[in-house]
Amino acid sequence: MTIHSIRVRLTLWYAGLLAGSLVLFGLLVYIGLKQYLVGNAATNLAEQSRSITQLLAELPMKRPGFLAQEIEEAYAPEANGNFIRVTRSQGTVVYISGDAKGDSFKASEVPLKQGLSNDDTVRVVHPFGGGAWLIESLSFTDPGGNRFLVESGIPYARIENVLNGLLRMLAVYLPLIVSVGGFGGYCLMRRSLQPVDEITTRAEGITSTNLSQRLPVIKSGDELERLSASLNRMIARLDDTFQHIHRFSADASHELRTPLTILQLELEEIVQNPVLSPQIVDQIGSALEETQRLSRIVENLLTISKLDAGEVKMEKATLNLAELATSTAEQMKLLAEEKSLTMTCKCDPSVYISGDETRLKQVIVNLIANAISYTPEGGEIGVLVRSVQNTALLKVFDNGVGIPVSAIPHIFERFYRADKARSRDSGGAGLGLAIVKAICSAHGAEVMVVSQEGKGSTFIVEMPLAAVSRPAQTSERESTGYVSQERR
Numbered sequence: 001m002t003i004h005s006i007r008v009r010l011t012l013w014y015a016g017l018l019a020g021s022l023v024l025f026g027l028l029v030y031i032g033l034k035q036y037l038v039g040n041a042a043t044n045l046a047e048q049s050r051s052i053t054q055l056l057a058e059l060p061m062k063r064p065g066f067l068a069q070e071i072e073e074a075y076a077p078e079a080n081g082n083f084i085r086v087t088r089s090q091g092t093v094v095y096i097s098g099d100a101k102g103d104s105f106k107a108s109e110v111p112l113k114q115g116l117s118n119d120d121t122v123r124v125v126h127p128f129g130g131g132a133w134l135i136e137s138l139s140f141t142d143p144g145g146n147r148f149l150v151e152s153g154i155p156y157a158r159i160e161n162v163l164n165g166l167l168r169m170l171a172v173y174l175p176l177i178v179s180v181g182g183f184g185g186y187c188l189m190r191r192s193l194q195p196v197d198e199i200t201t202r203a204e205g206i207t208s209t210n211l212s213q214r215l216p217v218i219k220s221g222d223e224l225e226r227l228s229a230s231l232n233r234m235i236a237r238l239d240d241t242f243q244h245i246h247r248f249s250a251d252a253s254h255e256l257r258t259p260l261t262i263l264q265l266e267l268e269e270i271v272q273n274p275v276l277s278p279q280i281v282d283q284i285g286s287a288l289e290e291t292q293r294l295s296r297i298v299e300n301l302l303t304i305s306k307l308d309a310g311e312v313k314m315e316k317a318t319l320n321l322a323e324l325a326t327s328t329a330e331q332m333k334l335l336a337e338e339k340s341l342t343m344t345c346k347c348d349p350s351v352y353i354s355g356d357e358t359r360l361k362q363v364i365v366n367l368i369a370n371a372i373s374y375t376p377e378g379g380e381i382g383v384l385v386r387s388v389q390n391t392a393l394l395k396v397f398d399n400g401v402g403i404p405v406s407a408i409p410h411i412f413e414r415f416y417r418a419d420k421a422r423s424r425d426s427g428g429a430g431l432g433l434a435i436v437k438a439i440c441s442a443h444g445a446e447v448m449v450v451s452q453e454g455k456g457s458t459f460i461v462e463m464p465l466a467a468v469s470r471p472a473q474t475s476e477r478e479s480t481g482y483v484s485q486e487r488r
C-alpha cells in the first residue's frame with residue numbers, strides 16, 4: 001500500500017472532505033447556538049426589565065424601599081448571581097443589586113449607559129476584575145414624566161459554558177468520526193476495487209499460449225463492466241491475430257514441404273547420372289545437403305506452428321517415461337558411438353506419466369541429439385528418469401561445451417543459437433529446444449537447464465506423475481550453475 005495508490009488517495013480525499021464538512025457543520029452549530037442563547041437570554045432579561053417598569057409606574061404612590069423590596073423578593077439577584085440596576089435620567093441610581101456571592105464582580109463597577117434612548121439594547125460589558133456580563137437596557141417614562149433606565153444582566157460565562165461544552169464535544173467527536181469514516185471509506189474502497197484486483201491477476205496469467213482465456217466480467221453496469229468487456233474484446237482480437245499468424249506459418253511451411261521434397265528427389269536422381277564430372281557431382285551433393293537441411297527446418301517450423309496453433313492433437317495416454325527414455329537412448333546410442341561418446345542411461349523401473357508418446361519421444365530425441373552435438377569426442381552423456389514426490393523427472397546431461405550465461409535465457413527461443421558456427425555445422429537451426437518447450441507446455445511440464453560453459457549442461461524436464469506411479473520419496477534438483485526455466 002503506497003500513498004499514491006488510488007485506494008489511499010480516495011480515502012484521504014474522502015476523510016478530508018468529511019473533516020471539512022464536519023468542521024463547517026460544527027462552526028454553523030456554534031454560531032447558531034450562540035445566537036440562540038444570547039437571544040433567549042436577552043428575551044428573558046427584557047421580560048424581567050418590563051416587569052420592573054411596572055413597579056416603577058407604581059413607585060410615586062408607594063413608600064420608600066418599596067422598589068428594592070419588590071425586586072429582591074421577585075428576582076433575588078444577589079442569590080441568583082444576576083445584576084439589576086434602575087437609574088434616573090439624571091444619573092441617580094434608584095436601585096442596584098448587591099455584588100454576586102463568590103464572584104469578584106462588583107455591580108457598582110458596571111459603567112452607566114450613556115443616554116436614555118427608547119430602544120431595547122443588549123450589550124456585553126467587561127467590568128473591572130470580573131468576567132463579561134450580558135446586560136439588557138430598557139428605558140421607561142412613568143406617568144409623571146420621570147425617565148428611568150432599567151438594566152438587567154447575567155454573567156456571560158453562563159452562555160460561554162454551554163458554547164465551550166459544544167467545542168469540547170466537537171474536539172473529541174470530530175476526529176473520532178473522521179477516523180471511523182476514513183477507515184470505513186478505505187474498507188469500502190477496497191471492496192469495490194476487489195474486482196479490479198481479480199481482473200489484474202487473471203490478465204497477468206494470460207499469455208500468447210492461452211489467449212482463449214477471458215477475464216471475469218463484473219456485472220456492475222458501470223466503467224468496470226465496460227473495462228472488463230473491452231479488455232475481453234481486445235484479447236479476442238489478439239487471439240484471432242495470433243491464430244492467423246500461427247496458421248500462416250503452418251500453411252507456409254506446409255506449402256514449402258512439397259516443392260522441397262520434389263527438389264530433393266530430382267537432385268538425388270541427377271546425382272546418379274554417370275556422365276557428370278566429379279566436380280559437378282560434388283556441387284550437386286552439397287546442394288542436396290542444403291536442401292535436406294532446409295527440409296528439416298521446414299519440418300520443424302511446421303511442427304512448432306501446429307503446436308502453437310493448437311492443431312496438433314495430443315494423443316495422451318498413460319505411459320512409462322522410463323521405458324520411453326531407455327528405448328530412445330538405445331536407438332541413439334549409435335550416433336553417440338560414432339563420436340566416441342559414452343552414453344549411460346539410469347532410469348527407475350516405472351515412472352508413469354500421461355502424455356503423447358510420439359511428442360515426448362521427440363523431446364528426448366532433441367535433448368539427446370543436442371547433447372551429442374555439443375559434446376566433443378570422448379565425452380560422456382547420460383539420461384536419467386526418476387520420480388520425485390509427485391513429479392516425473394527426466395534429465396539429459398553431458399560434459400560438453402556448456403552454454404554461456406548470457407545465452408541461457410534465450411536458448412528456448414526460435415532460431416536462437418548460442419554458437420552460430422558450431423550449431424550450423426551440427427545441422428541445427430535453433431528450433432530443437434523451441435519444439436521441446438512447446439511440447440512440454442502442451443503437457444503441463446516444465447523444462448529447465450543448468451549449464452556451465454566448458455563443463456557441460458543438464459536439461460531437466462519436470463512433469464506430473466500419472467496416478468499409477470508410486471512416488472519414491474527422494475528429492476533431487478541441480479543446485480549449481482545458472483538455471484533457466486520455461487514454464488507453461
Ligand code: ADP
Pocket residue numbers: 370371374375398400401402403411416417418419423424427428429430431432433434457
Ligand atoms: P540447434 O538446432 O541449433 O541445436 P536448439 O534449439 O536445439 O538449436 O538449441 C539452441 C541452442 O542451445 C544451440 O544452438 C546451442 O547453442 C545451445 N544448446 C542446446 N543444447 C546444448 C547442449 N547440450 N550443450 C551446449 N549447448 C546447447
